[in-house]
Amino acid sequence: MLQTLLTALTLISCVSGENPAVQLVLTNKGLQYVRHIGAGWVQEKLDLITFPDISGKIGFIKYTLSGVRITQCDFPEPSVEFNPNNTGLTMSLSGLSVAVNGSWASRVGLISDGGTFDMAVFKVDVTSVLEFGKHPSGHLSVTSVSCGANIQSVDVRFYGGASWIFKPFVRFFKKYIRAGIQGNICPYLEESVAGLEQYLQAMNVTYDVNPAVSLELPLSVSPGVDSESMNFGLKGEFLSLETHKDPPFVARPFSLPKQSNYMLLMGLSEFTVNSASFAYYSAGHLQANINDSMIPPYFPFRLNTSSMGQYVPQLPKLFPGLLMTLQIYAGEMPLFSFEPDSVKLGMSAAIKAFAVQPNATLTPLFKLNVDSQFSGKVWIDNEKLKSSVMMDNFTLSLASSEVGPFKTDALEGLAKIGMKAVVKTINEKLGQGFDLPRMKGAQLVNSVLKVEKGFVALTSDAQLQSTY
Numbered sequence: 001m002l003q004t005l006l007t008a009l010t011l012i013s014c015v016s017g018e019n020p021a022v023q024l025v026l027t028n029k030g031l032q033y034v035r036h037i038g039a040g041w042v043q044e045k046l047d048l049i050t051f052p053d054i055s056g057k058i059g060f061i062k063y064t065l066s067g068v069r070i071t072q073c074d075f076p077e078p079s080v081e082f083n084p085n086n087t088g089l090t091m092s093l094s095g096l097s098v099a100v101n102g103s104w105a106s107r108v109g110l111i112s113d114g115g116t117f118d119m120a121v122f123k124v125d126v127t128s129v130l131e132f133g134k135h136p137s138g139h140l141s142v143t144s145v146s147c148g149a150n151i152q153s154v155d156v157r158f159y160g161g162a163s164w165i166f167k168p169f170v171r172f173f174k175k176y177i178r179a180g181i182q183g184n185i186c187p188y189l190e191e192s193v194a195g196l197e198q199y200l201q202a203m204n205v206t207y208d209v210n211p212a213v214s215l216e217l218p219l220s221v222s223p224g225v226d227s228e229s230m231n232f233g234l235k236g237e238f239l240s241l242e243t244h245k246d247p248p249f250v251a252r253p254f255s256l257p258k259q260s261n262y263m264l265l266m267g268l269s270e271f272t273v274n275s276a277s278f279a280y281y282s283a284g285h286l287q288a289n290i291n292d293s294m295i296p297p298y299f300p301f302r303l304n305t306s307s308m309g310q311y312v313p314q315l316p317k318l319f320p321g322l323l324m325t326l327q328i329y330a331g332e333m334p335l336f337s338f339e340p341d342s343v344k345l346g347m348s349a350a351i352k353a354f355a356v357q358p359n360a361t362l363t364p365l366f367k368l369n370v371d372s373q374f375s376g377k378v379w380i381d382n383e384k385l386k387s388s389v390m391m392d393n394f395t396l397s398l399a400s401s402e403v404g405p406f407k408t409d410a411l412e413g414l415a416k417i418g419m420k421a422v423v424k425t426i427n428e429k430l431g432q433g434f435d436l437p438r439m440k441g442a443q444l445v446n447s448v449l450k451v452e453k454g455f456v457a458l459t460s461d462a463q464l465q466s467t468y
């Protein structure tokens with residue numbers, strides 16, 4: 001049955017292109033939350049801004065404005081919207097007003113003078129359009145498509161010293177400062193966007209999970225934007241670091257259900273889990289040896305040819321009193337399938353039994369095939385990922401024997417008892433749950449996880465720390 005499923009998956013892989021196996025969706029609720037946190041962050045930073053000294057010359061007067069600090073700032077929350085026309089965002093800020101003060105110093109020939117000044121910049125409007133895309137390397141790209149800035153007016157007053165000298169120049173100053181600030185806003189924004197772009201290019205799109213496998217997370221399609229959300233489709237493939245072999249099947253397309261009352265939606269295709277399974281299987285990691293010392297003492301069964309008499313009657317006669325060892329390995333890759341509200345796992349393994357001779361030589365005894373099916377539930381409780389597993393089916397059959405034929409019913413019964421004990425232990429672990437992944441300064445809250453046909457969907461809100 002597994003073989004058939006695998007063949008079906010392989011066939012599907014021939015007819016479709018590269019579908020993302022991981023999808024991340026930022027909803028408008030999420031975007032507005034980020035905007036709100038971002039605005040608070042900017043507001044905090046404004047108090048700490050220091051401006052460089054401004055020096056210049058008006059006619060024969062040299063002047064310097066120094067120690068410029070913001071004394072008051074009316075910072076309206078900017079607006080941010082998804083912009084489907086540019087596959088990006090439109091951000092605008094309107095009606096920002098700032099008051100600053102500082103010291104002025106002037107020099108005419110050998111005569112120095114100085115005092116203080118107040119300046120107010122009224123009604124700054126800024127509109128910026130960002131476009132998101134995908135580099136051939138799979139990195140997210142961001143570019144500034146357009147930017148406009150306008151300042152309605154500027155007011156400057158000079159105090160102290162012979163400040164009357166400046167009176168005739170105030171009009172000039174206003175124009176000069178207005179043009180100076182207005183002309184600097186967009187280049188400053190564009191520089192920030194270029195910085196963000198550089199940061200994105202430097203980001204890893206492949207993560208080494210452990211020495212055996214890596215997780216490939218480049219964008220597999222360009223980001224998609226509509227008026228309510230932005231969608232990122234990532235490759236989501238585990239790759240063996242030893243074989244570097246892609247699995248012989250690809251991700252099937254899936255679409256996340258629309259959900260506007262959560263900030264984030266995430267979808268993970270069963271492809272991702274199966275690519276991990278394939279990576280471990282193809283590199284030969286899905287095998288284990290079992291010997292008698294690994295069987296708990298209370299278990300009513302020893303890996304010893306003498307105590308195997310009730311299962312394989314000829315064994316104690318042919319090889320009396322010897323310890324045994326079992327080699328277990330996956331006959332085919334374990335295959336996961338996601339069904340509504342349940343995860344199914346089919347496993348097919350082979351078990352080779354050996355007698356351990358006193359001189360440590362292994363004498364082959366017989367080989368068994370084991371087919372088993374499990375189903376599991378996955379859910380989120382108290383911000384922890386929890387799950388449980390059930391064994392649905394377990395069959396054991398004799399594949400070959402060096403000691404002659406024997407009935408496997410009794411052995412199958414024994415193995416089932418053993419598997420049930422294993423499943424119970426696993427469930428105790430799973431029941432404690434795992435913490436949801438956390439990033440620096442960010443945390444998922446109100447998360448709901450649902451297994452759908454072919455993928456698992458996580459809908460969640462997030463909590464960002466505004467200061468980090």
Ligand SMILES: *[C@@H]1O[C@H](CO)[C@@H](O)[C@H](O)[C@H]1NC(C)=O
Binds near residue numbers: 082
């Ligand atoms: C997108 O383009 C259409 C048609 O050109 C225009 O009506 C609409 O306002 C634009 N939307 C945005 C968000 O710019």
Ligand SMILES: *[C@@H]1O[C@H](CO)[C@@H](O)[C@H](O)[C@H]1NC(C)=O
Binds near residue numbers: 067
């Ligand atoms: C600017 O204003 C602050 C607070 O209003 C005041 O403490 C400071 O002395 C002023 N600086 C100058 C140079 O006038």
Ligand SMILES: *[C@@H]1O[C@H](CO)[C@@H](O)[C@H](O)[C@H]1NC(C)=O
Binds near residue numbers: 202203208
């Ligand atoms: C990116 O990956 C490389 C190699 O795996 C690693 O050395 C580096 O630290 C990673 N960089 C980041 C920012 O995670």
Ligand SMILES: *[C@@H]1O[C@H](CO)[C@@H](O)[C@H](O)[C@H]1NC(C)=O
Binds near residue numbers: 290291292293294
């Ligand atoms: C059983 O296996 C364990 C782990 O592989 C090994 O440390 C131990 O020596 C083995 N015992 C025997 C009796 O072979």
Ligand SMILES: *[C@@H]1O[C@H](CO)[C@@H](O)[C@H](O)[C@H]1NC(C)=O
Binds near residue numbers: 304305307321322
């Ligand atoms: C296997 O079991 C028999 C009988 O229970 C015992 O006499 C023998 O010592 C055991 N063999 C080993 C190697 O432990």
Ligand SMILES: *[C@@H]1O[C@H](CO)[C@@H](O)[C@H](O)[C@H]1NC(C)=O
Binds near residue numbers: 357358359360361
């Ligand atoms: C180990 O013992 C077995 C059985 O007594 C024998 O057939 C085999 O030749 C021995 N192997 C070695 C390497 O001595």
Ligand SMILES: *[C@@H]1O[C@H](CO)[C@@H](O)[C@H](O)[C@H]1NC(C)=O
Binds near residue numbers: 371393394395
């Ligand atoms: C269990 O597996 C056997 C053999 O593969 C199959 O005939 C049987 O229908 C399966 N039972 C269930 C409940 O899936």
